[in-house]
Amino acid sequence: MLEISNLTKRYGSDAAVLEDLDLTVEGNSVVAIVGASGAGKSTMLRCINRLVEPTSGSIKLNGSELVTLKGAALRQARRKIGMVFQGFNLIDRLTVMENVLAGRLGYVNLYQAVTRRYPQADIDRAFALLERVEIAHYANKRADALSGGERQRVGVVRALMQEPEILLADEPTASLDPRTSEQIMRLLQSLASEMSLPVLINIHNVAQAKAYTERIVGLRHGKMIFDGAPEDFTKEALDAIYGGIEAPDDQLIETPASGPRQGARGVAHDSF
Template sequence: MLKITSLVKRYGAGDPVLKDLDLEVPGEEVVSVIGSSGAGKSTLLRCINRLVEPTSGKIFLNGTDFTSLGKRELRVGRRRIGMVFQSFNLVDRLTVMENVQSGRLGYISTWAALSRRYPKEDIRRAYELMERVGIAHYANKRADELSGGERQRVGVIRALMQQPEILLADEPTASLDPKTSEQIMTLLRDLARELKLPVIINIHNVNEAKEFSDRIVGMRYGRIIFDDLPDALTKDAMHEIYAGVPHEDRQMEGAAA
């Protein structure tokens, strides 16, 4: 379980980007975080894995206080948090297998990584996961030869190779066409069930959030102002989350952000 209490993130002397935020996410649950640009969605995800340092507050993952970890402990702790990025973050000149194996860098020696001598068990696991998402036949292809949807599948498998206890996805469908976006969201939802893995998705597309999530968290100005089932996301709730943002702009955000 992820438990966040009184989380604050401030840059410089300005207003906090996150304001005294509380959130709990149990296992197997897909939680979509929605809100207009600048609401604090990406900052929230980056605070969880401490790509951004929280100003104050606590972040617990299965009982471990991630905000108290030192540098060495944090390097080990980050193996427990998988991250899927909007821009895929693949190394184009490397093969799919090599990109997937980068998810194991926290577990193998530097020599093994540089020489690409991956443990047999890691190779077997990689093929299993790639087969699960339909990209095993691309194992030896360079990443820059793949489509956007295929590249994002590689990103998902790379994160799962960490054997994470939670999966964070920062706008994972923003660079994809509508059909491929639905496929990726379906994949994330199904993997959460199969692996008993909590998944938090920062997403602009409200329709996708409602269709593929167990729960929706709505943010505005660094605060959570909605936290409920997708069916509870009424027009009034949408207005509160997106007050001042025209409806058509919300849909454009979902297609392009």
């Protein structure tokens, strides 16, 4: 169970990207987080695994506080939080199998990681998951030789290799064509129930959010303005979330909290 309370994030002295956000996700529910670019969707997801440092508030995963963790304790907590990215974030020059096994980096030691001597159990799990998403025959291909949909499936398998207690997906379908993105959404939906995982999905596409998730959370300017079942997500709710936001202005003013630039900022915040 994930419990977010009073979460606030601001970059420097700018207006808050997230303001006093409360959200509780239980069991194996699939939750869509919708909102315009800059609404704070990515920032919220990245606050959970601390790729972005929250300014204040509390985030609890299965009862343990994440916001105050540091160093080794933070890394141990991150092992239990799988993440799927918009740009897949695979290591292009490594093989599919190496990318997938990278999901175990939090569990193996440095020698095992560098020499690729992963425990047999990890390799078995990797093959089982690759079979599950039907790309096991690509195990020894380089990641950059795959198509977009296949690459995202590698990204999903990598996250699942962590044996996560929650899965975060940041615009997992935004770089994919419509058909492939439907496949990925269906995959995330069925994996959630197979592995009884809660899944949080940031998504632009409201139709997909309604079709593949059981709960929709709407953000605007860092505040939650909708929380309910897909069938309650009406035209009014849609207008409240996206209405009156002119795309170009929105891009100019609020891009720091969206897309790949958000990623770069997140890394900078983590002192890497």
